[in-house]
Amino acid sequence: TDMMLLLLLLGTAWLNAASAAKLGVVQTEGGLVEGKSHRMGLFRTVDVFMGVPFADVPGKWEKPKPHPGWSGLLKATKARDRCLQVTLLQTKTRGSEDCLYLNIFVPQGRKLSTNLPVMVYLFGGAFLLGASNDVAILGDSLYDGKEMADRGGVIVVTVNYRVGTIGFLSTGDARLPGNYGLWDQHAAISWVRRNIEAFGGNPDNITIFGQSAGAASVSYQMLSPYSKGLFRRAISQCGVALSPWALQKNPMALTKKIALKVGCWKSDEDEMLACLKMSDPVGLTMAGKIDLKPSLAPVVDGDFIPDEPSRLYHNAAHFDYMAGVNSMDGHIFAGVDVPSINMRNETTVTQVRGLLARLTKEKGSAAVDSAYGVYTAHWGSVPEQAVVKKTVADIESDFLFLVPTQIALQLHANNASGARTYSYLFNMKTRIPGFPRWVEAEHAEDLQYLFGKPFSTPLVYFPRHRDLSEHMMAYWTNFAKSGDPSIGDSKVPAPWPPFTKHHHPYLTINNKITKSSIG
Structure with missing residues (x-):
């Protein structure tokens, strides 16, 4: 029995020695924070800090201000409110004006991590909704950074920023310059740069x-003169500042529509603005719903965004850049413009021409004919309905996502000085039930794989999904480490050549990546 006891004691001592390191209490500029350690495997944990403030509660339509700090210990163990926004169905609002918080995921092995690359994530949602800890379908939030941190050996940070009317309302002049959400993102990235070393991150490799x-926000952060030296690399997934939906062209018109909705419309603009400033934020948020065409987005404010985005690429010359789209990014939007593509009804030639006419209206009728020629070249004399419907989705994907992204890559490569550029196309078949057979990768379907959902909720996925997830996490985290997605601690299935001024290769990303996935 003494022997048993001895073995038991040795056993527990060994187990304690075998557990991974953990950060415990961390000193930040605002005060002390303590997170929670999550076990990922033998000798592997991830320290998670949820709800760390990076700025003070923002004033309405004001830039974020530094957080005043706190005394004592901040328990950073649960997510804070998202920024005030409409719900997905846009019938009510949720969230709070007190929302400028971020979440940090730090991987740990036997020794405390130091000098890790840092990846800061900006969520999507049409500049209208979203949160750093968005929708939990099964298990953790979609943007839970534990798998990526653990498998990729990087610190993942997810941040909140103001959206909708509160984040992007603008008069197009100094009275209400706009871009408040972009300033929030900038404040968060700056906070990470100043504080991440205490968490084991390398502030010079963000x-x-x-x-x-x-x-598109990532793209704006790269183009802004305020980002000089702030981070090193950037990745845009399905959106760039050049996307037609990413810039408000006539912000005052939209502001007047919103004023009308909340009972503030006045012929005197200054009185109208005074009324808006006193309006209830919930009412203002409801007034910024998507049925407003065009919708809320960043603006050229002469400050954070000093000029048309396409003229600011000299500011992005030193950032390594990776960008791509999903093959059917435009499908859900095409289904709104041409509903027949998702129904049994026929999609007609007239509908296809009508869509092209709407998308090219600034370019005149000759543009419609030439575009129609390009998109129907493969149709043959009697095209199958599936072919016609897929063409509509392709047109919309190209207009909203693919063409702007390729232009952004070209502008980046043209201006780059010592920085690299990479292009990809994600085309894994959709997992959404009920869609027609021709639908490939839907808008936002890349995220589940990038954030490792096939590993954290394995029951809803197949081995091929885990393969894809592994590939994506490897390329993304390698890129964060070295600036080259093929070089890093993670093995990749095929080398990914850079996009250059005169050579435009791209990697097709799905579960079967080989050397022939380069197109």
Whole structure:
């Protein structure tokens, strides 16, 4: 029995020695924070800090201000409110004006991590909704950074920023310049730069990445003169500042529509603005719903965004950049413009021409004919309905996502000085039930794989989904480490050549990546 006891004691001592390191209490500029340690495997944990403030509660339509700090210990164990926004169905609002918080995921092995690359994520949601800890379908939030941190050996940070009317209302002049949500993102990235060393991160190796409106935001952060030296690399997934939906062209017109909705319309603009400033934020948020065409987005404010985005690429010359789209990014939007594509009804040639006419209206009728020629070249004399319907989705994907992204990559490569550029196309078949057979990768479907959902909720996925997830986490975290998605601690299935001024290769991302996935 003494022997048993001895073995038991040795056993527990060994187990304690075998557990991973953990950060415990961390000193930040605002005060002390303590997170929670999550076990990922033998000798592996992730320290998670939820709801760390990076700025003070913002004033209405004011830039974020530094947080005053706190005394004692801040228990950072649960997510804070998202920024005030409409719900997905846009029938009511949720969230709070007190929302400028971020979440930090730090991977740990046997020794405490130091000098890790840092990846800061900006969520998407049309500049209208979203949160750093968005929708939990099964298990953790979609943007839970534990798998990516653990498998990729990077610190993942997810941040909140103001959206909708509160984040992007603008008069197009100094009275209400707009871009408040972009300033919030900037404040968050700056906070990470100043504080992440205490969490084991390398402040000189920050990568910002985002999807959809978050990807356009990444693009704006790269183009802003305020980002000089702030981060090193950037990744845009399905969106860039050049996307037609990513810039408000006539912000005052939209502001007047919103004023009308909340009972503030006055012929005197200054009186109208005074009324808006006193309006209830919930009412203002409801008034910014998507049925307003065009909708809320960043503006050229002469400050954070000093000029048309396409003229600011000299500011992005030193950032390594990776950008791409999903093959059917435009499908859900095409289904709104041409509903027949998702129904049994026939999609007609007239509908296809009508869509092209709407998308090219600034370019005149000759543009419609030439575009129609390009998009129907493969149709043959009697095209199958599936072919016609897929063409409509392709047109919309190209207009909203693919063409702007390719232009952004070209502008980046043209201006780059010592920085690299990479292009991809994600085309894994959709997992959404009920869609027609021709639908490939839907808008936002890349995120579940990037954030490792096939590993954290394995029952809803197949091995091929885990393969894809592994590939994506490897390329993304390698890029964060080295600036080259093929070089890092994670093995990749095929080398990914850079996009250059005169050579435009791209990697097709799905579960079967080989050397022939380069197109």
